[in-house]
Amino acid sequence: MILKKIAKDFRRYYRDSLAGKGLDIKYFNCQIGGELCAELINNSWFVQFILNKKLNLRHKKISIFSVNGSRLSIFLNKSDIKLFYTFENVHVYQSPWELYKDQLLQDKRIKLSIGFDYLDHPKYIRFPYWIVTMFQPNDTLNSILNICKNIEDNRNNSVREKFCAFICREDYFGDRAKFADIVSEINPIHFPGKFRHNDDELITSFNDNKIEYLRQFKFNLCPENSDNNGYVTEKIFDAIKAGCIPIYWGSENRPEPEILNQDRILFLKLNGDNSEVLKKINLLNTDPKAYTEFINQPVFQQNASEKIYVFFELLENKLKEVIS
Numbered sequence: 001m002i003l004k005k006i007a008k009d010f011r012r013y014y015r016d017s018l019a020g021k022g023l024d025i026k027y028f029n030c031q032i033g034g035e036l037c038a039e040l041i042n043n044s045w046f047v048q049f050i051l052n053k054k055l056n057l058r059h060k061k062i063s064i065f066s067v068n069g070s071r072l073s074i075f076l077n078k079s080d081i082k083l084f085y086t087f088e089n090v091h092v093y094q095s096p097w098e099l100y101k102d103q104l105l106q107d108k109r110i111k112l113s114i115g116f117d118y119l120d121h122p123k124y125i126r127f128p129y130w131i132v133t134m135f136q137p138n139d140t141l142n143s144i145l146n147i148c149k150n151i152e153d154n155r156n157n158s159v160r161e162k163f164c165a166f167i168c169r170e171d172y173f174g175d176r177a178k179f180a181d182i183v184s185e186i187n188p189i190h191f192p193g194k195f196r197h198n199d200d201e202l203i204t205s206f207n208d209n210k211i212e213y214l215r216q217f218k219f220n221l222c223p224e225n226s227d228n229n230g231y232v233t234e235k236i237f238d239a240i241k242a243g244c245i246p247i248y249w250g251s252e253n254r255p256e257p258e259i260l261n262q263d264r265i266l267f268l269k270l271n272g273d274n275s276e277v278l279k280k281i282n283l284l285n286t287d288p289k290a291y292t293e294f295i296n297q298p299v300f301q302q303n304a305s306e307k308i309y310v311f312f313e314l315l316e317n318k319l320k321e322v323i324s
Contacts, residue, residue, distance in 0.1 A: 005070075006072070009069065009070035009072045009073070010072070012029070012069050012070070012073070013028065013069075013070075013072065013073045013076055013077075016028045016029070016030075016069075016073065019037050019038065019040075019041065020038065020041055021038070022038070023038060023041055023042065024056060024059050024060065024061060024062060025041065025046075025047045025050065025056070025062045025063075025064065026041065026061075026062070026063045026064070026079070027041055027044070027063075027064050027065075027066070028063055028064070028065045028066070028069065028073040028074075028077065029065055029066045029067060029068045029069030029070070029073055030064065030065075030066040030068060030085075031066075031068055045132045045137050046064060046083075046085065046137070048136075048137040048138070049137035049138075049315070049316075049319075050062070050319060050323070052137055052138045053316050053319070053320075055316070055319050055320055055323050056323055060080040060081055060323060061078075061079040061080045061081070062079055062080065062081045062082075062083065062323070063077050063079035063081070063082050063083070064083045064084075064085055065077075065082065065083070065084050065085070065104075065110075066084070066085055066086060066087070066088075067086050067087075067088050067090060067096070067097040067099070067100045068088075068096070070099075071099065071100075074104070074107065074109055074110070075109075081111050081322060081323055082109050082110050082111060083110065083111060083112050083113075083114065083322070084100075084103065084104045084107075084110045084112070084113045084114065085113075085114040085115070085127075086100060086103060086114070086115045086116070087116075087129040087132075087233070089116075089224075089225070089226045089228050089231045090103065090115075091226075091228050091231075092173070092226045092228075095172075095226075103115050103117070103119075103124065105119075105121055105123060105124060110123070111123065111322040112124075112125065112318055112319070112322045113125075114126075114127050114315075115127070115128075116128040116129065116228075116230045116231045116232065117228075117229075117230050118229065118230050125314055125315060125318045126230065126311075127311055127314075127315055128230065128231075128232050128233070128256075129232075129233045129234060130232050130233055130234050130236070130237045130256075131308070131311055133233075133234035133237065133238075134147075134234070134237050134241075135147065135308070139312070140309075141305065141306065141309045144305045144308050144309050145305040147305075148299075148300050148304060148305045148308075151240060151241055151299055151300075152298060152299055152300065154243060155240075155243045155295060155296075155299055156243065156292070156295045156296060157243070158215045158216070158243055160215070160216060160217055160218045160243075160244075161216065162190065162216045162217045162218070163186070163187040163188070163189070163190075163217065163218060163219065163285060164183060164187065164189045164190070164217055164218065164219040164220065164221055164247070165189065165190045165191075165192065165199075165213070165214055165216075165217045165219075165220055165221070165244075166179075166180055166183075166189050166190070166191055166193075166195070166196075166220070166221040166222075167191075167192055167193045167202070167210060167213075167214075167220075168193050168194075168195045169193055169194040169195060170194065170195060170225075171195055172225050172226070173225065173226060175223065175225070175226070175249070175270055176195060176223060176225070177196075178270065179221060179223050179247075179249060179268055179270075180196060180221065182268060182274055182278070183219075183221050183247060183268075183278075183281065185278060186278060186281055186282050186285065187285065189221065190217070192213065201213065210238055210242075211238060211241050211242045212242075213242075214238065214239065214242030214243075214244050215242050215243060215244075217242075217244055218244065218245060218284070218285060218291065219244055219245045219246075219247050219266075219281065219284075219285070220238070220239035220242065220244035220245070220246055220247065221247045222235040222236050222238070222239045222246050222247065222248055223235070223247075223248060223249035223250055223268065224249065224250030224251065226250075227249065227250050227251070227252065227270070228250075228251070228252075229251060229252045229254075230251060231250060231251055232250065232251045232255045232256055235248075235250075236248050236250075236255055236260070236265070240260075240299050243295075245264075245265075245266060245284065245294065245295065246264075246265050246266065247266045247268060247277075247281065248265050248266065248267055248268070249267065249268045249269070249270060253267040253269075257301075258301060258304070258307050259300060259301060259304045259307060259308060260299070260300060260301065260304075261297060261298050261299060261300060261301055263297060264294070264297045264298065264299055266280060266281060
């Protein structure tokens with residue numbers, strides 16, 4: 001059994017090495033949108049960020065490691081600079097990602113660890129996954145300001161005749177089924193993804209464009225796959241971009257409090273009384289005046305754009321420090 005696992009780890013490392021053959025920057029144990037290949041690597045967010053900021057003019061060999069594989073790849077790799085990035089919740093007990101719950105902060109081979117936790121460590125930076133899906137690597141403060149302004153200006157410009165959508169592929173830990181059952185007490189939910197699939201429109205009418213599909217709905221049920229302070233993915237931001245009211249669970253129900261207006265989000269409890277939030281959802285669904293008042297609240301906190309841009313500046317400075 002152990003020999004089979006080692007053989008599998010070697011095959012994964014070899015496959016990732018081939019995918020990045022000849023490139024200055026390679027990925028290992030990552031999933032960046034499909035089968036790993038040179039085109040995907042070159043177009044990935046972090047590679048484009050490094051290239052746009054001209055951080056690797058000396059063409060050093062850089063490897064970026066993530067959580068979808070063995071630590072063996074770090075040991076085998078001979079790159080000049082090794083970075084670690086997690087877009088998964090590494091604190092979930094007995095999950096495949098728990099192997100990296102230390103985020104490699106004590107591994108001297110790793111020059112910089114990038115994650116979602118609020119940690120104070122000289123070789124760590126917080127850069128949660130929602131930034132990668134919300135913004136482009138070449139975004140400036142002005143472009144971020146414009147993106148946020150556009151979301152604010154267009155948050156109530158669609159006719160929303162449908163109640164709620166819930167888009168996900170899997171229910172890893174059984175929590176999503178519980179949330180779906182809770183909200184379904186009010187009205188049936190549309191499930192266009194693999195999980196509880198009952199709606200083909202995402203593909204047939206919207207060509208798999210999640211944001212355009214969601215514009216039909218008043219609410220988007222968008223819980224994380226697990227709960228940990230700071231673990232905020234694209235889910236709540238997709239709801240916001242589409243102009244939906246997010247029905248959310250995750251990040252201890254305080255998702256990015258410096259960025260998002262918490263009063264503009266409806267929060268569910270996994271093991272608690274949800275009667276009040278269900279009353280609120282029902283009110284907003286049936287009372288047009290209450291719905292309009294709620295949806296017209298600001299989505300973002302004051303100076304959110306500037307705070308988002310700080311993430312970009314800190315990442316650039318940290319990468320410049322470790323690559324130079």
